[in-house]
Amino acid sequence: MWRILLAVILAAAPCGPLAAALLVNAGFETGDGGTPSDPLYWTEYGPDLTGERSSAFKRSGGWSAKRWTGGDYQEYGYYQDFPAIPGREYRLTAWLYSPSSDPLSGSSYACLKLEFLSPGGAMLLQRESLRLTTSNAGFEEYLVSAVAPLGATKGRVVYAVGAGSAPHGGAAYCDDVTVEDLGPLPASDDALLEELQRRAFRFFWDEAGPLGLIKDRADNFRQDRYQHSSIASVGFGLAAICVAEERGWISREQARQRITLTLDTLATKVPRQHGFFPHFLDTRTGQPSPGTEYSTIDTAILLYGALFAGSWFEDRYGDASIRQAAEALYHAVQWPVLHPGSSIYSEYWMMDLLAIGSPTYPLPPSVWDAFSRNFQDNLATRPADRSYPRFFYPVLFVHQYPQLFLDMRFRRDAHTADLTYYESTRNHTLSNRQYCIDHSVFAGFAHPRFQTYSEHCWGLTAGDGPDGYRDYGEALPWLPEPQGTWLLDGTVLPHAPGGSVAFAPEVCIPALRWMAQTYGHRIWGRYGFSDAFNVDRNWWADDVIGIDLGAIFLSIENYRSGSIWRWTMRIPAIRRALALTGFVTGRQAALEDFESAPPGVWGSGCESEWGTGFLSYEETGSKGQLPGSRVARITASTPGGGAGICLGSLDLTYTDLLVFFIRGQQGGERLTLALRDCDGREAAVPLTEEHLSQGSIGTEWQVVSVPLRAFYGIRRPCAERLAFLLQEPGSVLVDGVAFSGAHPDAPAVPLSSPGYVRSLPSGVSVALENLIVTDDFGPFFYAARPDRASGIRVQPGGGFTPGDRISIRGTVGSVDGESAVFAAEVSRQGRVIPLQPVAMSAAGIGKTGPDPLGLRVRSWGQVSGLEQDGFRLRDGSGRELAVIAPSLPKPAPGAFVIVTGVAGRRDTAQGSQPVLRIRSPWDVEVVQ
Numbered sequence: 001m002w003r004i005l006l007a008v009i010l011a012a013a014p015c016g017p018l019a020a021a022l023l024v025n026a027g028f029e030t031g032d033g034g035t036p037s038d039p040l041y042w043t044e045y046g047p048d049l050t051g052e053r054s055s056a057f058k059r060s061g062g063w064s065a066k067r068w069t070g071g072d073y074q075e076y077g078y079y080q081d082f083p084a085i086p087g088r089e090y091r092l093t094a095w096l097y098s099p100s101s102d103p104l105s106g107s108s109y110a111c112l113k114l115e116f117l118s119p120g121g122a123m124l125l126q127r128e129s130l131r132l133t134t135s136n137a138g139f140e141e142y143l144v145s146a147v148a149p150l151g152a153t154k155g156r157v158v159y160a161v162g163a164g165s166a167p168h169g170g171a172a173y174c175d176d177v178t179v180e181d182l183g184p185l186p187a188s189d190d191a192l193l194e195e196l197q198r199r200a201f202r203f204f205w206d207e208a209g210p211l212g213l214i215k216d217r218a219d220n221f222r223q224d225r226y227q228h229s230s231i232a233s234v235g236f237g238l239a240a241i242c243v244a245e246e247r248g249w250i251s252r253e254q255a256r257q258r259i260t261l262t263l264d265t266l267a268t269k270v271p272r273q274h275g276f277f278p279h280f281l282d283t284r285t286g287q288p289s290p291g292t293e294y295s296t297i298d299t300a301i302l303l304y305g306a307l308f309a310g311s312w313f314e315d316r317y318g319d320a321s322i323r324q325a326a327e328a329l330y331h332a333v334q335w336p337v338l339h340p341g342s343s344i345y346s347e348y349w350m351m352d353l354l355a356i357g358s359p360t361y362p363l364p365p366s367v368w369d370a371f372s373r374n375f376q377d378n379l380a381t382r383p384a385d386r387s388y389p390r391f392f393y394p395v396l397f398v399h400q401y402p403q404l405f406l407d408m409r410f411r412r413d414a415h416t417a418d419l420t421y422y423e424s425t426r427n428h429t430l431s432n433r434q435y436c437i438d439h440s441v442f443a444g445f446a447h448p449r450f451q452t453y454s455e456h457c458w459g460l461t462a463g464d465g466p467d468g469y470r471d472y473g474e475a476l477p478w479l480p481e482p483q484g485t486w487l488l489d490g491t492v493l494p495h496a497p498g499g500s501v502a503f504a505p506e507v508c509i510p511a512l513r514w515m516a517q518t519y520g521h522r523i524w525g526r527y528g529f530s531d532a533f534n535v536d537r538n539w540w541a542d543d544v545i546g547i548d549l550g551a552i553f554l555s556i557e558n559y560r561s562g563s564i565w566r567w568t569m570r571i572p573a574i575r576r577a578l579a580l581t582g583f584v585t586g587r588q589a590a591l592e593d594f595e596s597a598p599p600g601v602w603g604s605g606c607e608s609e610w611g612t613g614f615l616s617y618e619e620t621g622s623k624g625q626l627p628g629s630r631v632a633r634i635t636a637s638t639p640g641g642g643a644g645i646c647l648g649s650l651d652l653t654y655t656d657l658l659v660f661f662i663r664g665q666q667g668g669e670r671l672t673l674a675l676r677d678c679d680g681r682e683a684a685v686p687l688t689e690e691h692l693s694q695g696s697i698g699t700e701w702q703v704v705s706v707p708l709r710a711f712y713g714i715r716r717p718c719a720e721r722l723a724f725l726l727q728e729p730g731s732v733l734v735d736g737v738a739f740s741g742a743h744p745d746a747p748a749v750p751l752s753s754p755g756y757v758r759s760l761p762s763g764v765s766v767a768l769e770n771l772i773v774t775d776d777f778g779p780f781f782y783a784a785r786p787d788r789a790s791g792i793r794v795q796p797g798g799g800f801t802p803g804d805r806i807s808i809r810g811t812v813g814s815v816d817g818e819s820a821v822f823a824a825e826v827s828r829q830g831r832v833i834p835l836q837p838v839a840m841s842a843a844g845i846g847k848t849g850p851d852p853l854g855l856r857v858r859s860w861g862q863v864s865g866l867e868q869d870g871f872r873l874r875d876g877s878g879r880e881l882a883v884i885a886p887s888l889p890k891p892a893p894g895a896f897v898i899v900t901g902v903a904g905r906r907d908t909a910q911g912s913q914p915v916l917r918i919r920s921p922w923d924v925e926v927v928q
């Protein structure tokens, strides 16, 4: 898998690998003719009698390179140089074998080394592979990778065999050495973020054992023998695998199979206590690692990843199997037994919400209000700390983890009067950076100074350090330094800014770029950044840690697409918990109806970006489909001209559709839409017949609906501008520009016109205010504007009375051939006199004249036939109208009647037909 992924990356890289072989005689097939014969083009170091070209064992051809153990504390080998370019990444692989007939023993070892040297021969960087220390079953591949440091002009590949103190002995064989030039480090921000995600994903994919359990950590530059999985690493990995499937790094089926395998292992092979999982597991057996605890918070992180994957596969592909498997694990957790609720502000609040939302063993919602938030404005003694108000905890990951999954950007609860949880984490990130900068200079004896830190080199959180795994963090703000100083030793952890990309991208992305460019040769490996480094102590981590790669992956994904937030916020248990704990959303609506002049979202700077064009306003006086009475005219005086709407960093994470009304000046106009994100990336979509309800732009109003996925590649959480560009000079009228979708968090488009709603495509989330109930038929009801301009069917009904004044929030859909709002929420705001009926001929309903749908209508004619659920009415024109009156007495055929009911539609064999629905015997008056 590693090789396949690598090939994909290399094919996509702007500066690909050098195709030319960097080594000669890499298979040791050519000898120097000496006795013993050494491989040609390789330089031997150490006594001549400790190595030779051998035909006894080989992986390819007829020969390999054999080396024996020398004396105590001696290491000898063969090496070959190759030209190297600073800043490019090189990967050395070779195959090593120590046969059981002459096995490495005692302190003996065989290894590969990748070295970089200056023109003067000074060693600038040396990195060694994992060591082979015993006999193995056959030739095994060993690897080591490194980025060539500044000043390097050549690289060196070494095959060495050495030993420590006695006893030692044995020999090892090496064959098929390759050095690949993997190209330079990513040059642009986009490429760096993409590469960080690809490499983090590669960890989650490649470092999983046969049961789908992902390792807790791995070596970033070479193989390792680590065999422990952490369940939190698995949780982050499950989310990353979903995203990788969308990006095409693996197939959907590969993702589904891996996730299913992992969840099946967790359900059937791993022991649990009250539903909680052990923190660490043996990747080979699924059994708990020695001494591990059953961890509440790590179980919660695992469940977030599993439920996320379930939400992803069910919502995107209609596949409920992963959701069911994840819920089975979740429902088995007896939260109150081991986690009665948080006591302080920490990452545990993500677990509190999961526990409150549990349908099986819930915590009471009151635990949400029971823990101390440590709001720092009340605590800070240092003025500097007051510039970053936040819920305080010294270590940054605590602030990142809940919101890697949960979108708290627009949510507030009883504790967020001063700032949201999102703003708190953003401020913690900014403060974390400032704290490092402050400690990069000398400021008194009580104030430690570290040269590692700078404006682009910062990040304190939990991770590896020169003295082991530690919690690095800021000083406690309510104590003066040094008493309040948390652990600080000059160590920087790249996943601190990496995990905050979604919170403070303007400082985090430059930091990641700077670290890669400056210390890439020390910390850039196959899985991205190593966990930590410390320039003051000249210490550089070799390992990556799964949860830290997870923080980087998820945060970048939320920055780029909002996808982790989007599918987490669909999880029913999460929605239940947020409702129970009193969260409300303050998401801005996204509708431009051009009614206020000049509308704030239209910026004067927008037009110039798109050539010659301008925008003007026209009064239409329309009360029907269009929102309001004013529309926008987009005029282009040259091809490609037009005008743009400024969206003001609009969040499109939860929206799926762009919809608006359009009318051409001449008809036949051709329009291109261009959506631009906050980073200036732009995607253009020419309107085609699939987007236009009438197939092409004409001189009548119609609805345009464009799926947002058509604007591929722009940053969903931050949209800046939408342009309407005409392909030829001309003009079009536009109104009701809205972004919406069917996600529960989609911003509802605030509307006053049911007629507009009925013309919207299915899936749009809408909010209708100030409607009057026309009549309630039980499973559904109708409501209309007070001025009777238009009405609409609403599902479900029951309990409403004509004259009820209501507002509705729901999703546009259709049922029985009729547009309807599927209401998530209906609120009643009092009663008015029921709307008077509109008089219309039977032939006119749904055919000509004003649109009566959803209105009370009075019509007349002769009963021309009886139906199972009503009768047919024929008026003077000879046309028939179906009157739906289930379980009511039917008038005699041939009778002349006046009927008062609600105009609707229903599906028939001939398509959707207008009908009149009645509910009471008094609605039919027999005239003769």
Ligand SMILES: [Ca+2]
Pocket (backbone or CB within 6 Å): 027, 028, 029, 058, 059, 060, 061, 062, 063, 064, 175, 176
């Ligand atoms: Ca060979």
Ligand SMILES: [Ca+2]
Pocket (backbone or CB within 6 Å): 593, 594, 595, 626, 627, 628, 629, 630, 631, 735, 736
């Ligand atoms: Ca308007």
